[in-house]
Amino acid sequence: MAQAFGWQIAEHRLDNGLRVTVSRDARGPVAAVNLWYDVGSRDDPADGHGFAHLLEHLMFEGSAQVGRGQHSAMLAAVGGAEVNATTSMDRTNYFQTVPTSALDLALWLEADRMGGLALSPEVFDNQRAVVRNERAQQYESQPYGLWLEFGLPLVFPGDHPYRRPSMGSPDQLDRAGLAALDAFRRTHYSPGNAVLTVVGDVEPEAVFDAADRYFSGIPAAEREVERELPGHVPVESRPLPGRxxxxxxxxxxxxxxxxxxxxxxxxxxxxxxxxxxxxxxxxxxxxxxxxxxxxxxxxxxxxxxxxxxxxxxxxxxxxxxxxxxxxxxxxxxxxxxxxxxxxxxxxxxxxxxxxxxxxxxxxxxxxxxxxxxxxxxxxxxxxxxxxxxxxxxxxxxxxxxxxxxxxxxxxxxxxxxxxxxxxxxxxxxxxxx
Structure with missing residues (x-):
């Protein structure tokens, strides 16, 4: 027998395009906050393999009203946990779990960094070094850790957007400029290219009101990234060249x-x-x-x-x-x-x-x-x-x-x-x- 999804789901869209999803679960006085951007390594420019992943790191390094390194510290101070982010080929997600009393803080922090980052050459260089170290520790130093770098181009050859794993190319990141990365951010980090999801002991209407309060001042992108839903994307028929x-x-x-x-x-x-x-x-x-x-x-x-x-x-x-x-x-x-x-x-x-x-x-x-x-x-x-x-x-x-x-x-x-x-x-x- 199929196991149904047994929790309520409420959805709302702000005027600037941000979609908000709330699923109430009163088992504990906490709320999980997830902000999913529809951008991943498939969207990296040809000469900027790793932009999506590097930008994920930079989102923790200061925004319009939050100092460098303070995002996680402010959440930890109110009992927040699981504060992190990940980048895949298809998406970048930012998440944290907080006491319901701190939900407003979590939403304000996410809105502040969606609205703009405090990018500087110093922070840019520092996080490029962090990404290189992450790659060395998690991939290059592990047995079979680089299998995707060898395998993906075999399955997705040529200029296919899935030909590259999300970690990125250290050489291309070293050559990348801060202006190019910020242009990438402005293209993909807009309200209309994101979904905010809250799960926990919360009322949907209260979350919608809070989302409107913190995110509605962020303008929609001048031109949103156009995406077909997967059910409408033509399935690729181009065959592999053979075994x-x-x-x-x-x-x-x-x-x-x-x-x-x-x-x-x-x-x-x-x-x-x-x-x-x-x-x-x-x-x-x-x-x-x-x-x-x-x-x-x-x-x-x-x-x-x-x-x-x-x-x-x-x-x-x-x-x-x-x-x-x-x-x-x-x-x-x-x-x-x-x-x-x-x-x-x-x-x-x-x-x-x-x-x-x-x-x-x-x-x-x-x-x-x-x-x-x-x-x-x-x-x-x-x-x-x-x-x-x-x-x-x-x-x-x-x-x-x-x-x-x-x-x-x-x-x-x-x-x-x-x-x-x-x-x-x-x-x-x-x-x-």
């Missing part, structure tokens, strides 16, 4: 890791729903095909709980990826061959009913867990508001997953997981090390 394999040395790796990738339709489409279920059949939990066959029975790969994913990219196309590390002493070609056999079987033979129901149960449990924290729920509501035009579309999500059939799984496997739409990336240890 290809690329091997790259990863000096931090101790064993080969195999990534098998396919380009698929975007999130919020019927085919993507089916591929989400198919990823659970293949690579979610100990009952999945990959775990049973490649890890437990044949002992070709190291044990992992999640090895297949249908990424939720929303603009034109997305990514289906599997990733596994070879077991000690196993030739990488043997693991790749066995993995592709299981992928190809999905097109040849229908998934059994018990496998389908197990996959749906795994997804339903994960969905319910993701809705429990106020902050995570606020972020999901913002995602649906931005990508489908209304937050209330979240109510249909589990029914869509529940409706997926075994025939749907076989159909999308034939169409999207075929070898001609497949690229393989193998990261291997340095043979000279």
């Amino acid at each position: 290809s394999v690329r091997m790259v040395v990863d000096r931090k790796a101790s064993a080969e890791r195999v990534f098998v990738m396919h380009r698929i339709p975007p999130a919020h489409t019927a085919d993507h729903d089916a591929l989400t279920v198919l990823a659970a059949v293949l690579g979610r939990g100990r009952g999945s095909r990959f775990h049973r066959e490649l890890m437990a029975n044949q002992e070709l790969a190291r044990a992992e709980e999640k090895t297949a994913f249908a990424w939720e990219l929303a603009r034109g196309s997305s990514l289906f990826a599997t990733g596994m590390t070879v077991h000690r002493g196993v030739p990488v070609a043997e693991l790749l061959a066995a993995q592709e056999v299981l992928l190809d079987e999905l097109a040849a033979t229908a998934v059994r009913d018990e496998e389908l129901e197990r996959a749906k149960a795994v997804l339903a449990a994960g969905w319910l867990r993701s809705l429990t924290p106020f902050g995570a729920r606020a972020d999901l509501l913002a995602r649906y508001a931005v990508q489908l035009g209304e937050a209330a579309a979240i109510r249909e999500r589990q029914a869509r997953i529940a409706a997926v059939s075994a025939a749907d799984l076989q159909r999308v496997a034939v169409r999207h997981l075929r070898p001609e739409n497949r690229v393989v990336l193998i990261l291997r240890p340095d043979p000279g090390a």
Whole structure:
């Protein structure tokens, strides 16, 4: 049975275009505040890879009425927590959880930095250095940490907006100017390109009034960024050039890791729903095909709980990826061959009913867990508001997953997981090390 979204949802739009979503939950005297901007690394200019991510950092470094470093400090002083931000290919989100008595402060702070930043060459240079350090620590120094930099251009070649991960290019950021970054901010950080979401012990009308009080003075952009909703974006039909394999040395790796990738339709489409279920059949939990066959029975790969994913990219196309590390002493070609056999079987033979129901149960449990924290729920509501035009579309999500059939799984496997739409990336240890 599909698990419904059991909380109320109220939506409102200010005159300047800012959309506001409120979901009341009186379990505790707190409110999660989420401001989602419809801008990510897909929007980085050709010579400014990393602008969206760098701007995320700069948003904490001072605004019109708030000093450098004071945004987080002011929230901490009133009991605020989970004050942070993230950048992905499709969006940048800013979030915090505060006592309901501090909701006005959180909204005022977000409005102040939406309205304008206190950008300076000193802050700009400092945060470029912070981003370089973040990249070094989280990606370059980690085994397999750079797999997206190698893998995404294989799936999204040429000038595709998804060809680059969100972290950014240190070389391009070093050459970037402050004026170009501020122009990027003014283009994308406008009320009409954002959704404000509040979840917690609050009354919707009170939140709408507060949002109007703090955000209505921010003018709409002279020209808003035009976006098609995912359901209206043509699904890219340009095929990949055929199955290809690329091997790259990863000096931090101790064993080969195999990534098998396919380009698929975007999130919020019927085919993507089916591929989400198919990823659970293949690579979610100990009952999945990959775990049973490649890890437990044949002992070709190291044990992992999640090895297949249908990424939720929303603009034109997305990514289906599997990733596994070879077991000690196993030739990488043997693991790749066995993995592709299981992928190809999905097109040849229908998934059994018990496998389908197990996959749906795994997804339903994960969905319910993701809705429990106020902050995570606020972020999901913002995602649906931005990508489908209304937050209330979240109510249909589990029914869509529940409706997926075994025939749907076989159909999308034939169409999207075929070898001609497949690229393989193998990261291997340095043979000279």
